[in-house]
């Protein structure tokens with residue numbers, strides 16, 4: 557695999573090489589069918605098996621029981637911003653939101669189009685450099701749900717502790733850190749994630765939803781905008797994003813082959829320690845942009861002493877085979893995205909590159 561680079565793109569992002577090889581191998585003739593899975597009917601036994609396996613693996617990996625349903629949807633995480641208030645935010649209630657940056661802000665905007673929003677916590681005034689502590693999140697009695705963004709892909713922060721919401725459903729946008737660490741996923745009544753960061757290609761959105769929340773979907777919604785439609789039809793009400801589901805299944809199998817979330821978490825921990833190690837060793841050169849206790853394990857953000865150095869680092873890194881390090885256009889700087897599929901070797905070699913770059917560019 558001579559031409560593969562270390563791909564630090566924030567999304568769409570790197571996919572395990574083992575998975576790409578299986579796709580390549582199966583693309584011409586999927587298991588003796590004489591066609592690829594993306595040319596097969598979504599009603600075929602072959603696709604049905606893929607669909608069911610992907611759902612079962614999602615639950616197994618996240619440690620969720622039979623009281624959860626797995627849905628495969630389209631429209632990205634951004635459509636979920638609207639689906640959630642459409643389905644669960646009734647008159648006389650508020651949707652409670654924690655604002656921790658760009659993506660939560662967008663979720664809030666959609667909620668405000670549909671109903672009443674309560675700001676349950678925000679770090680906007682601090683430039684989103686950290687996430688609120690559970691004790692600093694509050695909402696009134698008429699709260700339909702509390703929405704949080706577990707990992708802030710652009711700002712480089714992440715929740716390491718989630719609030720206990722009791723009877724209030726906790727809903728989480730996990731687009732950029734799902735299945736990256738062992739947490740209690742059963743704390744959440746609904747989790748959603750666009751696949752293109754940790755799970756596969758763009759085009760499919762994973763949703764896991766607890767049955768008791770599913771029962772609360774509003775009446776009178778158009779079919780494609782009601783979670784119950786997807787649940788009732790095994791996500792096959794209309795033609796699903798079959799390629800994405802197929803790749804997601806392969807990624808789940810890859811996770812299981814690594815040893816599940818425990819093993820994946822260990823590698824992710826080593827990767828983030830390696831890169832934050834540079835920030836902690838040379839804080840005047842690699843300037844971390846977030847508070848240490850809110851550091852993201854997935855998207856590591858930093859500034860260099862000036863913008864010219866940032867540009868040079870990004871260009872030199874690219875020439876050396878480390879791609880995708882440019883910070884989001886809204887914040888600038890350097891962002892190192894180390895999703896599940898980035899091997900430890902990528903982080904280790906990048907850290908070496910960073911140190912060498914620093915020594916050569918004072």
Ligand SMILES: *Cc1c(COP(=O)(O)O)cnc(C)c1O
Pocket residue numbers: 567631632633634635659705707708709729730731732750751753
């Ligand atoms: C990338 C991202 C989104 C947007 O996802 P789309 O699939 O492009 O709609 C939303 N939330 C978070 C946390 C993200 O990282």
